[in-house]
Structure formats: C-alpha cells, structure tokens
Amino acid sequence: MIGSGAGGAPVAARLAAAGRDVLVLEAGARWSTADFTGEAAQMLARLMKATSAHDSGMELYAGACVGGSTVVNDALCWRPPPEILAGWRSDHGLSGLTDAAFAPRVDEVWREISATPTDRAHLNRNAHCLELGAARLGWAAEAMPRNVRGCVNLGLCNLGCPSGAKQSALLSWLPRAERAGARVIPLARAERIEVQAGRVRAVEAVKLDAATGAAVGRLRVEASLVVAAAGVLETPALLLRSGLGARAGIGLQFHSSVYVSARFREPVLGFYGPTMAYAVTEFSDVHGRSGPGFMIESVAASPTVTASSLPGFGSAHERAMEALPYLARAVVVLRDRTRGRLELSRAGTPRVSYAPVAEDLARLREAVARIARLYLAAGALEVYLPVNGLAPVRSEADLAGLEAVAFAPRALSLLYAVHLFGGAAMAGTRAAGFCDESGRAWDVAGLYVADASSLPGNTGANPQVTIMANALRIADGVAA
Amino acid sequence: MSEAVDSMDRRGFLRFAGSVAALGTGALFAAGCERAGIPAEFAPPADLALRVLSPRSYATFQAAAMRLVGPRGAAAVRARRIDPAAAADAWVARLPGLGATLRQGLWLLEFGVPPLVAKWGPFTALGAGAQDRVLENLMESRWDVKRDLFKGLKSLAMLACYAQPAARELTGYPGPFDRAGIAEAMRYPA
Numbered sequence: 001m002i003g004s005g006a007g008g009a010p011v012a013a014r015l016a017a018a019g020r021d022v023l024v025l026e027a028g029a030r031w032s033t034a035d036f037t038g039e040a041a042q043m044l045a046r047l048m049k050a051t052s053a054h055d056s057g058m059e060l061y062a063g064a065c066v067g068g069s070t071v072v073n074d075a076l077c078w079r080p081p082p083e084i085l086a087g088w089r090s091d092h093g094l095s096g097l098t099d100a101a102f103a104p105r106v107d108e109v110w111r112e113i114s115a116t117p118t119d120r121a122h123l124n125r126n127a128h129c130l131e132l133g134a135a136r137l138g139w140a141a142e143a144m145p146r147n148v149r150g151c152v153n154l155g156l157c158n159l160g161c162p163s164g165a166k167q168s169a170l171l172s173w174l175p176r177a178e179r180a181g182a183r184v185i186p187l188a189r190a191e192r193i194e195v196q197a198g199r200v201r202a203v204e205a206v207k208l209d210a211a212t213g214a215a216v217g218r219l220r221v222e223a224s225l226v227v228a229a230a231g232v233l234e235t236p237a238l239l240l241r242s243g244l245g246a247r248a249g250i251g252l253q254f255h256s257s258v259y260v261s262a263r264f265r266e267p268v269l270g271f272y273g274p275t276m277a278y279a280v281t282e283f284s285d286v287h288g289r290s291g292p293g294f295m296i297e298s299v300a301a302s303p304t305v306t307a308s309s310l311p312g313f314g315s316a317h318e319r320a321m322e323a324l325p326y327l328a329r330a331v332v333v334l335r336d337r338t339r340g341r342l343e344l345s346r347a348g349t350p351r352v353s354y355a356p357v358a359e360d361l362a363r364l365r366e367a368v369a370r371i372a373r374l375y376l377a378a379g380a381l382e383v384y385l386p387v388n389g390l391a392p393v394r395s396e397a398d399l400a401g402l403e404a405v406a407f408a409p410r411a412l413s414l415l416y417a418v419h420l421f422g423g424a425a426m427a428g429t430r431a432a433g434f435c436d437e438s439g440r441a442w443d444v445a446g447l448y449v450a451d452a453s454s455l456p457g458n459t460g461a462n463p464q465v466t467i468m469a470n471a472l473r474i475a476d477g478v479a480a
Numbered sequence: 481m482s483e484a485v486d487s488m489d490r491r492g493f494l495r496f497a498g499s500v501a502a503l504g505t506g507a508l509f510a511a512g513c514e515r516a517g518i519p520a521e522f523a524p525p526a527d528l529a530l531r532v533l534s535p536r537s538y539a540t541f542q543a544a545a546m547r548l549v550g551p552r553g554a555a556a557v558r559a560r561r562i563d564p565a566a567a568a569d570a571w572v573a574r575l576p577g578l579g580a581t582l583r584q585g586l587w588l589l590e591f592g593v594p595p596l597v598a599k600w601g602p603f604t605a606l607g608a609g610a611q612d613r614v615l616e617n618l619m620e621s622r623w624d625v626k627r628d629l630f631k632g633l634k635s636l637a638m639l640a641c642y643a644q645p646a647a648r649e650l651t652g653y654p655g656p657f658d659r660a661g662i663a664e665a666m667r668y669p670a
Contacts, residue, residue, distance in 0.1 A: 038656030041643035269665035307638035318550025324651040410627035
C-alpha cells in the first residue's frame, strides 16, 4: 500500500483481514490524538501540505500524515450520489459502478467511521445563521451527517481532532488493519514503482526525517501487488516518475471553493462547534436536486483561514479580523466542469494545471451572490465577498456591483480546493483511463489505484465516504 | 511587453523578472548585500536557524507581512510577539518545491523594479506607504504572475501570523479550549 488515507486505509484493512501481508508506506508522520494540540501553527505544519495550480493560482490542500486527509477534513459524510454513479457508468464505461455495488460498502463505511446524523446539540450559531437565512428565503437546507463519536464541539475537526471524537482513518481503518496484521511505515515517501516484464516488482521509497522532512535513507519493498493510494497530488506523480505515464495525470477535477464571511450584530463565535455541519442543498445537482451544481456549507471562522480568505490587506482587513467573534462563514462547494492535468516538475514534484472554465467562474459568482443574499436575509450587517478590492456588501442593492466584477481566479482573495479527484482514473477502455473499473492498471499487472485518483470525476458533495466505499470495492476485487 | 509577460508561466516569469531586477539592482546585488543593509526591525533574530529563507528573504517576508496584517499586527511583529517569517520558514521547509518559489518571489519583491514591481530600491528600505503601494500594485495588476505573487505572500503571511497564539489579541479568539466560549457558541436560538 502506498498511502494511508481515505483510499489506502480501507484497502489495508480489507486485505489484511483477507490474510494478505500488508505493508503501508506513508510519506507523512504518525501522530496520535494526544499530539493534536489545537494550536494552528503546529498542526498545520504537522498535518497538511499545500501547492497551487500554476496556471490559475488555485490553492490545493491535502493531508500529509498517517490517515491522510481524513485527519484534517471536516468530518462530513455524504453517500455517493446516484447521479454521479450513473454518470460514471454512462460517460466512462464503468458499468460495474452501480448503486448496488456501492450500497453494502457504503453501509460498512458508515458503521466503521461512525457516521452520525448531526443533532441540535452539535449545530452552532454559525450553522444557525445559514439555517435562518435559508429558511427566510425558502431554500432547501439540512444538517449534514458527521463521522464523530462523542463530539465536544471544540471546533478543531480540521486541525486534528484533540478529543478523539472524529473517527478518521487514524482511529478507524488503520487500527483495524493493524489488528489484522498490517504494518504501517510512516515517513516513507514512495518515489518509484519498479516494473519488470509488465508486472510490479517493488516500490522504492525514501525515509524522511521527522523534524525536517529531509531524506535520510532509502527503502525498497519487494511486492507482487502494489496499491497506489497516495492522494491526487501524489499518486499520478508517482506513476509518472515510475515511467507509467500513459494516461496518468490527466482528467483532474476538483470542487472549487471560495469563502464568504458575514458580520452580525451579536457574537457568532464561529470558531467553536463543529467546523462544518450544515448545508444549503438548494443549488446542488446531486441527491435528487437539479440546481446549477453547488452546495453552500457552514464553515468555521478559524483565525487562520478567515484571515487568508478575507479580501484585501492592511487596516481594512485588520478591522474585519477584529470582528472575528461576530463573523459567520460559509463555503461554496462547486461541482466543477473544469478538467486539469498533473505533470512533473524538473525536480519530480507535482505540477498542477487547473484553469477554471468560464462556466465554473459564472457559477462561483452566482454562489457568492446567493450566500450574500442569505446572510443579509439572516440579518447580517455586512458581507465580505471573496474579491480583492470589493467593499463589503450591506444591502441587496450593493450586490448589483458584483455583476461588474471580473470574477477571475486571481481576482479572488482565496480560490482553493481540498476535494481533488482523478489523475489515474478508472475507465471502460484502455485508451480512456489509467485503470479498469476494478482499479487494476491497464498496462501493469499487480498494480491498482484505490484513492480519489481513480475516480473519473468529482462527486458534487464531500467525498470521503465515496472514496472509502470505492476503495473497499476495489479491495474486494483484489482479495477475491 | 505585457502580452509577453501574460503568456509566461510562473517559472518563465521569474526568470524574466530575475533578469530585469538584476539589471536594475545589479550593483547592489553584486556587492554582496544579502546580509548588508537589512533594517533591524525586519532582520531575523541572531539565534534563529533559518531552513529555507535567507536573512534577506526573511526580512522581505517580515516587512511584507507587517503591511499585510495591518497596524496592530505589525506592532505585534515589531515587538517580536509574533514572528510570521520564522513560522513561514518552518512551514515551507516541509513542502518540497515551495521553498525555491518563495525565495524567488521574495527576491523579486525586494529587488524588482518597474514595471515588475512598482518601486525603486529594496522593498525593506521603503516607507510604509510606499510598501503598501507596491503590494496594491501587485494585488491589482492585470499580470497574472504579479497577482500570484501577492496571493502567495498574503496567504502565507496570514497563515503564519494568525496561527500564532499571540495573534489572538488581534481577533478576540480566546484559543482552542475555552469552555465558556464553546458553550456560548452552541447556545442555539430556539
């Protein structure tokens, strides 16, 4: 196994339970709940990595530790949307990706990670602002299930949950895998998959220093079966470095995201409580909706990300930050139409191209305007739009100005993605993808892809459950 | 020239920018000013072991961060209660590939000249108003690569500043485990 996140960890658990000798190489360090201090500077350095698309400046974030992005996600759980699976069957020739194939695995994921409906005790004022505005505008909205047990509302889901409530792979799949005999080697970054006569033979990796991240040694693991699950920023790069580049790195697709913040008269204290818990689904195009294809989700007003996402800089920015306790925040989760590509830099590191198409930018603009309307309806005093140079909106009339604003990626204060898909995708034919619908590489015996890289496109909703269920589906095929 | 710049990718731009900036500040750079002439308020502490940034690029980042975060934040940096450049250095050290880009960008900000960077002379030697104008010019430029430089600096500076416990005085965030605050935040209106 290469990678220990939402894709790799379930596969490790399944294959170990099936009696396979499983070794998991993970580039990140291994931390425990006791290491999660809630201090942003420390946690960001320990748990996350970042890069950006060179052609749009879109910032891309992913987990960089044992457990991968499940350690730093916001714990939201959506079942795989039937519309998405139908599209993968019809447009990508993946006839086996049926609702019936996914259903039992989704149920298993649901149990394993303790996906739980979010009750009132876990909806904070930040969520209430979204709920109130949506209700006044008559928009569909709902609390979202989260994978937690005994959540105490610290507001730190995405910095490594210090209470141990969030059932990340670190607390669910990986212990299960280890109980079945799997071994996890942290700080081991896979550099190359060795292939001989069309079969995988070994994985070459470098050992990394825990403190500096510098290479301190080499490792070679001979294996007849290799499952690549290092995440969308790393799996395609690994395949490219291994000379398996045909159809690797193509077809990236994300959920583009921007934040909108709104200042209220009363304290919101949006930095406490579940980091995400409530969504406006009115504009979604999955799970039975037929909107333009975006969700609006409540998101924590943590100081770091709020500061990065508020427009402008200097005195005006600082005044907005002084109002942090009074800010409600929401994020757009856009189901992109854009496709991008991952190539290798001269240094062998991932180089991402992802320039949002005009349709996506138009829908992002619509989403931002919708959030502003919602917050104004909920009683916000002013709304901060994610466009540099744009004054806060205080009324519906102010929103008219948004139409005249160039909604280009680089005009936005922060355009980012954390939901990344593709780059080594399943497809019904060798010409169309890196692997077949069982996750098996078309051209290399013994090589599988089981993380979000293998998905042929985005999911229109927070994807961890879909990624895990797909990984189990692939693992079941391997184990059979 | 703007069309030519628009058509470049980031690496090409930085190569181009490097050439132009070197022409504008060649004598200064050739004279070995990497350490010389760094204003004390931006200079790294003597006991700080930098991993990615040089003393000069540390100072450039610190100067930019002080303008980006605003006057109260700048005062906290000046008083050494917050050190965004040190935090950025530590974080970027763990991100392969980002360090070189950051160093190039900071070098351009420090030594770049018009039309790439709207000033003459090192960024760290400018007054606050002039530094703000440089940053505004980057933020509002129609050249993608200049806006990328602004966004990269801003994201990292905000992260590096507001992630520090000492920055809580700027926002009223009580910290991660304030029981009363958590209870208040969860008091959900009927």
